[in-house]
């Protein structure tokens with residue numbers, strides 16, 4: 001196989017909460033240009049790992065790098081500027097803002113200007129509309145986010161992540177709580193965005209989805225990587241069964 005380009009990577013990453021070692025020396029390499037999955041039993045440290053690498057929490061030890069650049073302990077806006085966008089397990093949207101406003105604030109952390117009539121505003125509005133159409137909720141542009149179904153809110157959150165045009169997109173349980181039709185739409189979006197060059201790192205419990213979508217799977221147990229490889233390799237690794245079944 002041709003040489004793998006390294007995307008996000010960690011060495012010995014660790015984070016404890018009191019006596020609980022949520023992430024316990026995780027050395028992980030994700031692949032640039034691919035759909036990577038991070039899987040593992042509940043409580044194995046996946047969300048904490050995501051939070052450590054995106055600057056939401058500070059790791060106790062270890063390093064984080066992205067495309068060869070050190071990102072250890074960097075604040076979320078620095079991680080974003082490096083080209084990494086992320087979604088959250090419990091979808092984060094502004095419930096009382098319209099769908100369109102949600103996308104505009106995604107690229108204006110300071111809030112919306114009153115008139116929204118500058119050239120940049122018009123460009124952002126055009127881009128937001130294009131993305132809403134791409135994720136299939138353009139008809140809901142003027143609806144308040146709280147009136148969308150949970151799956152539609154997840155599509156809105158994804159569109160918000162895309163507003164900044166990140167090179168790499170980290171998704172925390174994109175299919176969790178979402179109906180099957182919208183899961184298919186999310187999977188289709190991941191595939192088409194990946195075909196356009198975006199790297200994905202996805203935490204997901206839906207194994208059918210993980211196995212059909214991913215090029216590279218990293219398996220976590222008790223805060224560290226226990227196995228990695230293609231979906232087929234990982235599915236047939238006895239350590240993975242053991243981690244899930246606790247045998």
Ligand code: ADP
Nearest residue numbers: 017020021022041042043044045046047048049
């Ligand atoms: P996963 O995403 O794989 O389900 P988490 O990263 O959410 O795993 O949790 C890993 C472990 O760390 C669990 O035992 C969890 O209870 C614990 N944990 C996570 N966040 C906190 C926190 N803020 N305070 C205390 N314990 C936490």
